[in-house]
Amino acid sequence: MKGGTARRRSVGRQGEVTLRRAVFILALTCVLLLCGGGLLLLAAPAGTGGATAMGSPGIDPTFRTAGQVLLFLSGASGVFGIVSLRIAYKSLVARLDAMRDSGRVGHVEAGHPDLAMLVNATNGLIECSEQQVQRALLQVKELEIQLKVATAERRHAEAIIYSISDAVLVTDAFDDVMLANEAAAKTFDFDLASSTRKPIDAVIRDERMIGLVREMRQSHSRSGRRIVEHRMKSASGDRTYKVTLSTVAGASTQSTTGPTGVVAVLHDMTREKEVAEMKNDFVSSVSHELRTPLASIKAYVEMLIDGEADDEKTKTEFYEIIQGEANRLSRLIDNILNISRIESGLVKINKLPQSPSVIVREAVEVIAPQAKLKNIVLKDDLAPAFYQTQADKDMLYQAVLNLLSNAVKYTPVGGTIGVSVKVDEATKKVVTKITDSGVGIPPKDLPFVFDKFYRADANNHMAKGTGLGLAMVKHIVETVHRGKIIVESVVGKGSTFGFEMDLTD
Amino acid sequence: MSEVGNSKKILVADDESHILHVVSLKLRNAGYSVVTARDGQEAFDLASAERPDLLITDYHMPQLSGLELCQKLKLDVATANIPAIMLTARGYHLEPNDTEQSGILRMLSKPFSPRQLLATVQEVLMERAA
Numbered sequence: 001m002k003g004g005t006a007r008r009r010s011v012g013r014q015g016e017v018t019l020r021r022a023v024f025i026l027a028l029t030c031v032l033l034l035c036g037g038g039l040l041l042l043a044a045p046a047g048t049g050g051a052t053a054m055g056s057p058g059i060d061p062t063f064r065t066a067g068q069v070l071l072f073l074s075g076a077s078g079v080f081g082i083v084s085l086r087i088a089y090k091s092l093v094a095r096l097d098a099m100r101d102s103g104r105v106g107h108v109e110a111g112h113p114d115l116a117m118l119v120n121a122t123n124g125l126i127e128c129s130e131q132q133v134q135r136a137l138l139q140v141k142e143l144e145i146q147l148k149v150a151t152a153e154r155r156h157a158e159a160i161i162y163s164i165s166d167a168v169l170v171t172d173a174f175d176d177v178m179l180a181n182e183a184a185a186k187t188f189d190f191d192l193a194s195s196t197r198k199p200i201d202a203v204i205r206d207e208r209m210i211g212l213v214r215e216m217r218q219s220h221s222r223s224g225r226r227i228v229e230h231r232m233k234s235a236s237g238d239r240t241y242k243v244t245l246s247t248v249a250g251a252s253t254q255s256t257t258g259p260t261g262v263v264a265v266l267h268d269m270t271r272e273k274e275v276a277e278m279k280n281d282f283v284s285s286v287s288h289e290l291r292t293p294l295a296s297i298k299a300y301v302e303m304l305i306d307g308e309a310d311d312e313k314t315k316t317e318f319y320e321i322i323q324g325e326a327n328r329l330s331r332l333i334d335n336i337l338n339i340s341r342i343e344s345g346l347v348k349i350n351k352l353p354q355s356p357s358v359i360v361r362e363a364v365e366v367i368a369p370q371a372k373l374k375n376i377v378l379k380d381d382l383a384p385a386f387y388q389t390q391a392d393k394d395m396l397y398q399a400v401l402n403l404l405s406n407a408v409k410y411t412p413v414g415g416t417i418g419v420s421v422k423v424d425e426a427t428k429k430v431v432t433k434i435t436d437s438g439v440g441i442p443p444k445d446l447p448f449v450f451d452k453f454y455r456a457d458a459n460n461h462m463a464k465g466t467g468l469g470l471a472m473v474k475h476i477v478e479t480v481h482r483g484k485i486i487v488e489s490v491v492g493k494g495s496t497f498g499f500e501m502d503l504t505d
Numbered sequence: 506m507s508e509v510g511n512s513k514k515i516l517v518a519d520d521e522s523h524i525l526h527v528v529s530l531k532l533r534n535a536g537y538s539v540v541t542a543r544d545g546q547e548a549f550d551l552a553s554a555e556r557p558d559l560l561i562t563d564y565h566m567p568q569l570s571g572l573e574l575c576q577k578l579k580l581d582v583a584t585a586n587i588p589a590i591m592l593t594a595r596g597y598h599l600e601p602n603d604t605e606q607s608g609i610l611r612m613l614s615k616p617f618s619p620r621q622l623l624a625t626v627q628e629v630l631m632e633r634a635a
Contacts, residue, residue, distance in 0.1 A: 295615035
């Protein structure tokens with residue numbers, strides 16, 4: 001390596017010397033060429049008639065000869081200069097090759113100060129370029145990572161939107177659908193796969209919803225949010241939605257002043273509204289039911305205070321009425337609390353295999369004294385006790401007792417009540433029925449008898465009731481035990497109430 | 506306690522027997538003549554037949570509600586001028602339209618005071634007489 005470098009150095013120096021020499025020779029050539037050319041011009045008039053004017057024709061041949069000699073010399077020195085220049089060129093090319101071979105120009109010691117400057121500048125330029133390239137590569141890698149993260153985040157966000165049970169519909173600045181989830185497809189009844197990039201009015205048919213999205217987009221609100229209640233018809237009836245509309249910066253623009261898109265989220269609040277209405281109805285009914293006995297109590301107490309009861313007999317009658325109404329109020333409160341506790345799940349449900357026949361027999365024994373008071377005949381036809389159903393014994397007992405109690409209440413003196421538990425092996429069902437020979441329920445009242453506080457007008461005078469017994473039976477059978485309620489009635493002939501449950505294997 | 510010589514006839518309609526009993530007693534003790542009905546239809550028939558000077562009715566009743574009863578009475582020339590006082594356990598509010606179309610002049614909510622009911626009865630009858 002050392003020998004090679006020394007050789008390249010000596011070649012380089014030799015080239016510089018040759019270059020200087022060649023420059024000197026070429027300069028000399030130029031001087032000779034100018035002198036020779038000048039002498040020939042001076043000699044020229046002799047040949048062209050100009051000498052006559054000068055008046056010295058004897059000088060011409062000397063000038064011509066001298067000019068010719070000078071021109072010859074300039075020619076010779078020119079050739080020599082060109083040869084020297086070529087040698088210098090070759091030696092410089094050899095040096096540049098050597099520089100290139102070394103890989104780094106800066107590693108070659110430049111003998112000439114100008115060349116050294118050139119070499120340093122080139123080295124700086126190369127280093128700078130290399131740094132730029134490295135930086136650019138890093139940036140590309142960073143961008144690749146960012147792209148992967150962004151793609152993952154987008155998929156994640158889409159997965160979240162798809163998993164939301166509320167309907168989500170995203171439109172852009174041109175009211176085209178950008179994104180929608182399954183809930184939205186179901187709510188508006190459109191094909192999810194082919195919905196994107198289509199105008200909103202080509203995807204959904206609900207005019208009010210389309211109008212809401214357009215209005216929101218046209219409002220140009222940057223951080224706007226609007227909540228509206230919207231009713232829509234569906235296959236399962238009218239449904240009410242809470243629609244939250246928000247504007248978002250359009251997906252295609254990074255500027256904060258660009259066009260906006262709209263995100264619409266529809267929350268189905270049909271059930272919430274129903275529950276709220278039911279709650280209101282319940283509170284209203286409870287209030288009515290509590291006020292009625294309370295009204296009697298208050299009125300009779302005031303009558304006693306005011307001395308409106310003239311004799312002891314009337315006073316005793318008033319006291320009895322007050323006591324009876326106070327008991328009615330207390331019973332009502334107990335029942336309301338009971339049904340509320342069962343419905344809200346506060347009462348622990350303990351389902352075990354139970355025999356409906358055993359439960360029915362226990363309830364019949366409890367109700368028998370009341371039936372006897374009205375001379376009502378109780379007949380039973382109960383399946384063997386080994387047929388069982390998954391049940392909470394206390395709750396099912398309460399349901400049977402409520403049905404038996406109603407049967408006794410609405411059956412006139414001397415009537416009959418039949419109680420049966422029958423098993424259908426084929427369908428694996430066990431059916432409990434209580435049939436009375438009572439007053440019956442008019443067909444118009446039949447669909448409502450399980451509603452809280454509902455009492456058939458026609459039978460209101462037959463017996464005192466809270467209007468909660470059958471509501472409790474329905475809840476116990478259908479909600480707690482997933483059974484089926486049975487009700488049949490003929491006015492003047494009697495009613496049959498019962499329930500069907502699955503047999504355990 | 507009774508106000509002798511008061512011969513005004515009052516029709517009381519309520520499906521709650523205890524309320525019917527206590528209101529009737531209070532009014533009779535005050536010297537009024539009282540007829541009672543246990544549902545809206547019975548009240549309508551009695552109002553047509555007896556032409557009472559005043560009707561006291563419960564809102565929630567079988568057959569016809571108190572409001573329906575009053576509206577029906579208003580449609581018949583013979584009974585259109587019978588003033589009515591309504592008792593209600595539902596917190597039902599009286600709209601101006603209801604008064605015009607049904608002749609209900611006062612509302613009392615249950616639980617009520619028989620004393621206050623009597624005072625209201627006297628007030629309405631005096632307004633009518635004036």
